[in-house]
Each structure stands twice: as structure tokens, then as C-alpha cells.
Amino acid sequence: MDNCALSPFNSFECQHCKAERSGKATNRRCNVIISKRLCGLEEAMRIRRLRELQQATKVRKRPPLRRGKISGPLLVPDHIPKPSYTGSNQLPQLSSEYQVHDDEAIDCMRAACELAARVLEFAGTMPSITTNEIDKAVHHMIIDAGAYPSPLGYGGFPKSVCTSVNECMCHGIPDSRQLQDGDIINIDVTVYLNGYHGDTSKTFLCGKVDERTKLLVKVAQECLERAIAACKDGASFKKIGKKISAIAERYGYGVVERFVGHGVGTIFHSEPIIMHHQPILTMGTTDYVTWDDGWTTLTADGKPAAQFEHTILITRTGAEILTKC
Incomplete structure (x- = not known):
């Protein structure tokens, strides 16, 4: 039986959207998405629903996210097999290949995904420390298992895991910032084992988190679960997106359209691209800013975002x- 492995809810940026951000936009599908996102009336109505539906209690005030000190990349032993993109700071082109796996390949995918899940759960049990310490612990757990941390060196990414705190939508670079009581953090783990990538992420609560932010995290997880339930052979990608949008809109949350799902296997990011069906939910605007490191992406209004993903x-x-797990 032919099977296809997808990581349909992952924060991989659409190549056309990335071109638009760099001033090299094409006239393909993302133009429709961007025009939808920029529709002032639709956004105003969504914000109004947000104010009406969310609880009266205020979100706990916290200072804006500031970048900390980033240490150098950690070493990987020579005997660990590495993906082809390592050693280059160039972001690989999205593969047009649809990765269909036979039974042997599926067994390899299971092993990689099982390891990724175990690493993620371990990372989520760590106390309130720095994200750099999370990166170090994740890195060593992965290489001790004979695997490679897939983010390391991908397009020049300097760390072994993505850690996105509070208003950071995705692609946060671990640094010296100390996690605080009331923070939320998405930890995004991908491992490369026996030639296959396993990819997963989860948003964790740090200490006492205010009720509105906890609800955002809960709804983001529900969006993922409902979307996966809609996935089957022959199902349309549009149906997946509708499941996510319906739940998010019920609570007045925004669904970030810039980052997309993708196929995964021997290649980290490949077709099929799941356009804007990624449950990164925001409490406020879906507009964003990207730091000059080229990776760290934050909500433009500083309100929190939550994300979950699985490889299915x-x-x-x-x-x-x-x-x-």
C-alpha cells in the first residue's frame, strides 16, 4: 500500500510569500492569500468578535519579547549522518516531490517521529530555564540517539530546536533569555534519523498562565486535533483549513496564513504544501514582524500566539x- 507522510501543520514559510516579503513577489496563489489577510473590513470584524467573545479578565501584562545572547551552534559528532543541506547557509528550495513511502520507509519514519516525540516531551518537562539550555539538552538527547537535529544549519539556522515564546509565532532562536512565570513557549523539534525527518511541536505553559492565554493554547490544540481528524486519502486540503478556521473564528482568534504545512520524509520540506492550514493562532492581529536575524517572527501587536504540530x-x-507520545 502506498502511503504519504505529511507534517501538515508546520511553520514552513511559503516560498512565494517569502518572495513577497523580500520584494520578489510572484503572481501565484499567495497573492490571493495576502489580499484576504489585508482585507480591512474582514480583519475589523474579526477583532470585534474577539473583543465580544473573550473573557473580561485582562491578559497578564508582560514586557515585550527581547532578544538575548545567542551562543554558537553545538557540535555534532562526525559519525552522525547529516542531511544534505548542512554546510550551506542557503535555504533549500522546496522540493516538488510528493513523498510516498513504502513499508520500509514508513518504519524509518516511525522511528524518527517516535524520537522527535520523546525529545519534545522531555523538553517540556524542563524547569523555567533559558531557551539556550533547552536547546543544549535537546541537542544532546538527539545525538545520543544517533540522530541529527534537523533545524541546525537549515538555511543557516544556528540552533538545534526552535523555541517561540509568548508573541513569537514561530522560528524563535534559543538564547540567554530566562523563561518567566506566566510565559508560554512553543518548542519545535525535528530529528533526522536513518535518513528520515520526524517533525513535531507543542506549546507549553510556564507556571501560572492567565486564563485567556490558556484558552488560546487549548483552542490551538483543538484545531490541530480536528484538522487531523479530517485527513484521509482523497480529502481536500480546503476541508482541513475549514476545520481550523471554524474553531478559531468561534473564539475570535486569528489564523496565521503566512506559514504552511508540508510533506516530510527523506526531505525536510516538500510538496504537498498545505496553504494557510497551519494552526498558529493569535489573540490579536495576524500581522507580524520578523527580526533582522531572518527567522524570529512575532505578532505585530505583541499579543500571544500558540501553535501545535504533528507528523501524520x-x-x-x-x-x-x-x-x-
């Missing part, structure tokens, strides 16, 4: 979560 296997009978 599409079979003829449905979808199996490969990164579920």
Missing part, C-alpha cells in the same frame, strides 16, 4: 499520528 501518515483508511 496518510493511508487509504485515514490518518495516523506518528509523533504522538
Whole structure:
């Protein structure tokens, strides 16, 4: 039986959207998405629903996210097999290949995804420390298992894991900032084991988090679960997006459209691209700013964002979560 492995809810930026951000926009699909995002009336109505539906209690005040000191990349032993993109600071082009896996490949995917899930759960149990310390612990757990931390060196990314705190939507670079009581943090783990990538992420609560932010995190996870339930052989990508949008709109949350899902396997990011069906939910605007490191992406209004992702296997009978602990 042919099977396809997808990481359909991952923060990979659409190549056309990235071109638009760099001033090299094409006239393809992302133009429709951008025009939708910039529709002033629709955004105003969504913000109004947000104010009406969310609880009267205020979100806990916290200072804006500031960058800390970033240490150098950690070493990977020579005997660990590495993806082809390592050693280059160039972001790999999105592969047009649809990765369909046979039974042997699926076994390899299971092993990579199982490791990614275990690493993620371990990272989520760490006390309130710096994100740099999380990166170090994740890095060593991955290489001790004979795997490579996929983010390291991908397009020049300097760390082994993505850690996105509070208003950071995705691609946060671990640094010296100390996690604080009331923070939320998305930890995004991808491992490369036996030639295959396993990819997963989860938003964790740090200490006592205010009720509105906890609700945002809960709804983001629900969006992921409902979307996965809609996945099966022959299902349209549009149906996945509708599941996410319906839940998010019920609570007045924004769904970030810039970052997309993707195929995964021997290649980190490949077709099929799941356009704007990524449950990164925001409490306020879906507009964003990217720091000059080229990676760290924050909500433009400084309000929190939450994200969850799994790698799933599409079979003829449905979808199996490969990164579920």
C-alpha cells in the first residue's frame, strides 16, 4: 500500500510569500492569500468578535519579547549522518516531490517521529530555564540517539530546536533569555534519523498562565486535533483549513496564513504544501514582524500566539499520528 507522510501543520514559510516579503513577489496563489489577510473590513470584524467573545479578565501584562545572547551552534559528532543541506547557509528550495513511502520507509519514519516525540516531551518537562539550555539538552538527547537535529544549519539556522515564546509565532532562536512565570513557549523539534525527518511541536505553559492565554493554547490544540481528524486519502486540503478556521473564528482568534504545512520524509520540506492550514493562532492581529536575524517572527501587536504540530501518515483508511507520545 502506498502511503504519504505529511507534517501538515508546520511553520514552513511559503516560498512565494517569502518572495513577497523580500520584494520578489510572484503572481501565484499567495497573492490571493495576502489580499484576504489585508482585507480591512474582514480583519475589523474579526477583532470585534474577539473583543465580544473573550473573557473580561485582562491578559497578564508582560514586557515585550527581547532578544538575548545567542551562543554558537553545538557540535555534532562526525559519525552522525547529516542531511544534505548542512554546510550551506542557503535555504533549500522546496522540493516538488510528493513523498510516498513504502513499508520500509514508513518504519524509518516511525522511528524518527517516535524520537522527535520523546525529545519534545522531555523538553517540556524542563524547569523555567533559558531557551539556550533547552536547546543544549535537546541537542544532546538527539545525538545520543544517533540522530541529527534537523533545524541546525537549515538555511543557516544556528540552533538545534526552535523555541517561540509568548508573541513569537514561530522560528524563535534559543538564547540567554530566562523563561518567566506566566510565559508560554512553543518548542519545535525535528530529528533526522536513518535518513528520515520526524517533525513535531507543542506549546507549553510556564507556571501560572492567565486564563485567556490558556484558552488560546487549548483552542490551538483543538484545531490541530480536528484538522487531523479530517485527513484521509482523497480529502481536500480546503476541508482541513475549514476545520481550523471554524474553531478559531468561534473564539475570535486569528489564523496565521503566512506559514504552511508540508510533506516530510527523506526531505525536510516538500510538496504537498498545505496553504494557510497551519494552526498558529493569535489573540490579536495576524500581522507580524520578523527580526533582522531572518527567522524570529512575532505578532505585530505583541499579543500571544500558540501553535501545535504533528507528523501524520496518510493511508487509504485515514490518518495516523506518528509523533504522538
